[in-house]
Each structure stands twice: as C-alpha cells, then as structure tokens.
Amino acid sequence: xxxxxxxxxxxxxxxxxxxxxxxxxxxxxxxxxxxxxxxxxxxxxxxxxxxxxxxxxxxxxxxxxxxxxxxxxxxxxxxxxxxxxxxxxxxxxxxxxxxxxxxxxxxxxxxxxxxxxxxxxxxxxxxxxxxxxxxxxxxxxxxxxxxxxxxxxxxxxxxxxxxxxxxxxxxxxxxxxxxxxxxxxxxxxxxxxxxxxxxxxxxxxxxxxxxxxxxxxxxxxxxxxxxxxxxxxxxxxxxxxxxxxxxxxxxxxxxxxxxxxxxxxxxxxxxxxxxxxxxxxxxxxxxxxxxxxxxxxxxxxxxxxxxxxxxxxxxxxxxxxxxxxxxxxxxxxxxxxxxxxxxxxxxxxxxxxxxxxxxxxxxxxxxxxxxxxxxxxxxxxxxxxxxxxxxxxxxxxxxxxxxxxxxxxxxxxxxxxxxxxxxxxxxxxxxxxxxxxxxxxxxxxxxxxxxxxxxxxxxxxxxxxxxxxxxxxxxxxxxxxxxxxxxxxxxxxxxxxxxxxxxxxxxxxxxxxxxxxxxxxxxxxxxxxxxxxxxxxxxxxxxxxxxxxxxxxxx
Numbered sequence: 001x002x003x004x005x006x007x008x009x010x011x012x013x014x015x016x017x018x019x020x021x022x023x024x025x026x027x028x029x030x031x032x033x034x035x036x037x038x039x040x041x042x043x044x045x046x047x048x049x050x051x052x053x054x055x056x057x058x059x060x061x062x063x064x065x066x067x068x069x070x071x072x073x074x075x076x077x078x079x080x081x082x083x084x085x086x087x088x089x090x091x092x093x094x095x096x097x098x099x100x101x102x103x104x105x106x107x108x109x110x111x112x113x114x115x116x117x118x119x120x121x122x123x124x125x126x127x128x129x130x131x132x133x134x135x136x137x138x139x140x141x142x143x144x145x146x147x148x149x150x151x152x153x154x155x156x157x158x159x160x161x162x163x164x165x166x167x168x169x170x171x172x173x174x175x176x177x178x179x180x181x182x183x184x185x186x187x188x189x190x191x192x193x194x195x196x197x198x199x200x201x202x203x204x205x206x207x208x209x210x211x212x213x214x215x216x217x218x219x220x221x222x223x224x225x226x227x228x229x230x231x232x233x234x235x236x237x238x239x240x241x242x243x244x245x246x247x248x249x250x251x252x253x254x255x256x257x258x259x260x261x262x263x264x265x266x267x268x269x270x271x272x273x274x275x276x277x278x279x280x281x282x283x284x285x286x287x288x289x290x291x292x293x294x295x296x297x298x299x300x301x302x303x304x305x306x307x308x309x310x311x312x313x314x315x316x317x318x319x320x321x322x323x324x325x326x327x328x329x330x331x332x333x334x335x336x337x338x339x340x341x342x343x344x345x346x347x348x349x350x351x352x353x354x355x356x357x358x359x360x361x362x363x364x365x366x367x368x369x370x371x372x373x374x375x376x377x378x379x380x381x382x383x384x385x386x387x388x389x390x391x392x393x394x395x396x397x398x399x400x401x402x403x404x405x406x407x408x409x410x411x412x413x414x415x416x417x418x419x420x421x422x423x424x425x426x427x428x429x430x431x432x433x434x435x436x437x438x439x440x441x442x443x444x445x446x447x448x449x450x451x452x453x454x455x456x457x458x459x460x461x462x463x464x465x466x467x468x469x470x471x472x473x474x475x476x477x478x479x480x481x482x483x484x485x486x487x488x489x490x491x492x493x494x495x496x497x498x499x500x501x502x503x504x505x506x507x508x509x510x511x512x513x514x515x516x517x518x519x520x521x522x523x524x525x526x527x528x529x530x531x532x533x534x535x536x537x538x539x540x541x542x543x544x545x546x547x548x549x550x551x552x553x554x555x
Contacts, residue, residue: 091468134469280304348375
C-alpha cells in the first residue's frame with residue numbers, strides 16, 4: 001500500500017477561529033461589540049420606557065404618586081431669652097420690652113395734647129404715668145364692674161390700695177387724655193402717608209422691635225390670627241361668626257412654641273376697593289422675614305396655605321407646613337372621593353418643586369401641604385369613640401406635627417387673657433394699646449420663666465410689676481378714717497419689688513399698741529413680735545438696741 005499523503009486537518013476550534021479570520025465572511029471584533037451594545041441598549045430602553053410609562057400614568061399635572069424623603073435639615077440657631085444677664089427682676093424684664101422710651105412717648109404726647117386743648121389741668125409726670133399703668137394692671141387681677149367702684153364710698157367695693165395711689169378724678173383724666181402721637185401731624189385720608197394706625201404707630205414699632213430683639217425664637221413657630229374685642233365704629237373692625245370673639249380688630253401673629261409673641265401685624269382692612277387676592281401669602285411672608293435662611297419650621301392654617309407660599313418659603317430657607325383648602329389652585333385633580341375614604345385612610349402626591357400633598361380622612365377629610373415632610377412616614381394617634389373607648393388610628397407624621405405645633409398663637413392668647421386689662425372704650429386705639437400692654441407683660445413672664453424662674457405664677461409676676469411701677473409713689477392722705485384693716489394670723493408676705501423700692505420706709509409705732517409678728521425673723525420655731533411697723537410695707541419689724549430688722553428686710 002502506497003504511503004498516503006497525510007493532510008493536516010485543523011481542529012474544529014481552529015476552523016471556527018479561521019472562519020472569523022477569513023476575508024470574505026469575517027466580522028470584526030469591534031462590530032461584534034457594537035452589536036452587543038445595541039442589543040443591551042434596546043433592552044434598557046424598553047425598561048426605561050416601561051418605567052416612564054408607569055410614571056406618566058401616575059402623573060396628575062405636576063403631581064406624582066410617589067413619596068419623597070423628609071428634609072431633616074439641622075436647626076443650629078440659638079434660642080431663648082436675649083436680655084442681659086444682669087436683668088433678673090420682673091420689672092427689669094418688663095422694661096426690656098415695654099421700654100422707658102414708650103413711657104416717655106406717652107408722657108410727652110399726653111402733655112402735648114393738653115397744650116393743644118389749652119387745658120389748665122396739671123401736666124403729666126413720668127411717675128404718674130407709671131402709677132396709672134400699674135393701677136390698670138392691678139385692676140386686671142382685682143376686677144370690679146366699674147373703675148369708679150375702686151374709689152366707692154361703699155366699703156364693700158372700695159379698694160384702699162388703689163384709692164390711696166391716685167384720686168378717681170386724676171385716673172379719669174388719664175383715661176380721657178392719654179395719647180401716643182401728635183394729632184396735628186396726622187395725615188388726612190387721601191393724603192400721602194395716611195395711616196389708619198397713626199394714633200399708636202410709635203407704640204407698635206417700638207414693641208415689634210423689642211419683641212424680636214429680646215427673644216431668639218425656637219425651631220417651631222406658628223402663624224395665626226388673634227382678635228381684640230371691639231364693638232365700636234371703625235373701618236378696621238372685622239366680623240367672623242365662627243370665632244369666639246366675633247367682632248373686633250384682627251392681628252396677625254407669629255408665636256414661638258413657648259407662647260412668646262415674636263412679631264405681630266395689625267390688619268387695617270383692604271387698602272382699596274379691590275379685594276386683596278394673596279392676603280395669606282403676604283401676611284406669612286411679612287411675618288417671617290426675620291427668620292429667613294435659618295430653617296425654622298413654621299405652621300399655619302388653611303387661610304394662609306397655598307402652593308406658591310410653600311414654594312416661596314422653601315426658597316427662603318424656611319420649612320413650612322399647613323392645612324389647605326380643597327379649592328386652592330394647583331392641587332391634584334385625581335383624588336379619592338371623600339365618601340369612599342374610611343377613617344385613617346390617606347393618599348399623597350409629591351411634585352418636582354419639593355411640595356408634598358396629603359389627604360387624610362378622620363372625622364372629615366383634611367388636606368395638607370408641606371415642603372419638608374415625608375408624606376408616607378407613618379404614625380398612630382389615639383382617637384375617642386362615641387362610647388368612650390379609644391382606638392389607635394394611623395396617620396402621617398405631617399399630620400401629627402401640624403397638630404402638635406399649630407396652637408402656639410392660641411397659647412399666647414390664653415396667657416394674655418389671664419388677668420388681662422379689660423378696659424372698655426368707644427375709641428379703637430385704646431383697646432389695641434391695652435392689648436399690646438398685656439402681650440408685653442405675657443412676653444416678659446415667658447422670658448422670666450425661660451431664665452430659670454419656674455416657680456412664680458403669672459399673677460405673682462403681674463403683682464411684682466405693679467409694685468415696681470407704683471413703688472416710688474407715696475399714698476395720698478385720706479380724709480376718710482377708719483378704713484377696714486384686715487390682719488391675718490399668718491406671717492405677712494411682701495413682694496421683693498415693693499420691699500426694695502426707693503420710697504421712704506420709716507418705722508412707725510403701732511398706735512393700737514398691739515405687738516405683731518416680725519416679718520423677717522419670726523418663724524414657727526421661735527415667734528418674735530414687735531410694736532414697730534414699716535410705714536410703706538405695713539408689716540411689723542423688730543426695732544430694739546439689740547435687734548434692728550428694718551435694714552436687713554429692705555436691702
């Protein structure tokens with residue numbers, strides 16, 4: 001057999017490799033990779049199309065059915081009282097807010113009004129003005145039907161303390177002649193610079209400035225309206241049948257979580273015949289200019305809330321949340337029907353502008369807007385049923401935060417209404433003046449408590465201010481004698497303001513000869529009595545060659 005020629009046959013792999021290397025039917029590696037990329041890109045495009053299709057189906061204008069994480073921006077600002085460390089007494093704190101400049105304005109303008117009327121009455125002194133204000137503060141605690149009852153000849157109504165400080169005629173003079181601005185310089189309606197609040201404009205500006213300077217607000221704030229009761233004639237008078245105070249002057253207020261009134265703005269009504277369309281927007285922006293860029297959290301109700309306001313505040317570095325009326329422009333159109341929603345059920349939307357919308361059914365459907373909450377973040381709240389039992393109902397953090405922080409203006413009104421100066425007047429501006437004085441006292445009390453003095457009540461704080469205001473005035477000599485003197489069996493308690501006032505505290509021998517308990521050294525363990533009493537404090541104090549309690553008690 002002849003030797004056969006051995007032919008070198010390539011392996012299958014090599015033949016396959018050779019196929020790729022052939023010139024006729026070969027496909028380059030680059031072309032192969034491009035084909036693979038094209039196939040993968042087509043798959044990804046299909047996935048994107050499906051995702052985009054799902055998102056488009058969920059779109060409702062600018063709203064989308066998806067959640068957005070909460071913006072927990074840390075709050076780094078200082079908060080609390082901003083008064084000097086040396087200011088510790090109630091009167092000193094009160095003067096930080098209701099400054100001596102305000103007292104001087106009242107004295108100067110009241111005397112100017114006397115000159116304009118060419119009155120022959122005695123001019124007003126600063127000490128008299130302080131006494132007049134102190135008496136009015138005290139009348140808020142000791143209420144009688146009429147201010148003249150404090151000077152009544154009827155011993156059941158007469159108040160010896162008040163009637164000794166000022167005569168009834170002089171008090172009536174202050175009520176009728178008190179002024180805070182020059183009447184001759186007031187612009188008439190239609191003239192440049194016309195101001196409906198001209199009568200008390202200096203007081204408003206001074207108080208707004210001192211309120212903002214003496215307290216650094218906390219993280220949580222609320223904006224709401226406050227009503228001052230007034231039934232007289234004024235173009236500023238508002239009527240709202242749904243409010244506890246139906247007729248009166250409206251004041252826009254931004255309050256702190258402590259109840260401190262940080263800023264206020266008195267509403268004077270529409271300036272023109274046309275209705276102001278963005279009143280809520282303007283009010284919130286005006287009241288929040290002092291906290292721009294500090295990331296405070298501000299809450300307000302559906303009178304103020306709108307999409308434009310929420311977006312605008314976020315651009316200013318202010319976190320905001322509030323209920324919103326269903327008929328506001330720009331809200332989602334595709335919503336669940338209120339009738340089909342059950343208690344505790346919620347739905348939410350978010351927009352590319354950072355606004356979150358939430359609708360929740362409790363007793364009724366309520367809608368919310370926020371620029372920092374996560375609407376999907378759950379929480380539970382307790383609700384009471386008709387039979388008295390309680391159940392846990394799911395809700396959003398947006399709802400619970402709003403319920404927790406919205407009532408700060410109401411808290412401020414509640415504090416102010418306690419022992420408030422309820423002075424009736426046919427003129428509108430005295431009502432506002434006494435209201436602002438009450439707010440100043442309440443703010444001073446909050447500063448006093450925040451400085452660590454938590455044991456003093458608001459009533460005791462007001463009494464301490466009264467003692468400080470009238471402490472330098474000597475009581476009038478009364479023609480009537482034998483006014484009732486009630487002496488209790490217990491050790492007397494006199495406020496620090498009165499004990500340390502600059503008036504003359506002189507020892508006087510008790511005319512009835514009875515020895516009374518010493519206000520300084522007498523205690524349950526060892527009772528000390530003395531026949532000497534202080535002419536100002538009306539308390540007994542030891543005065544012998546071995547013991548002299550007068551100096552120690554009044555220093």
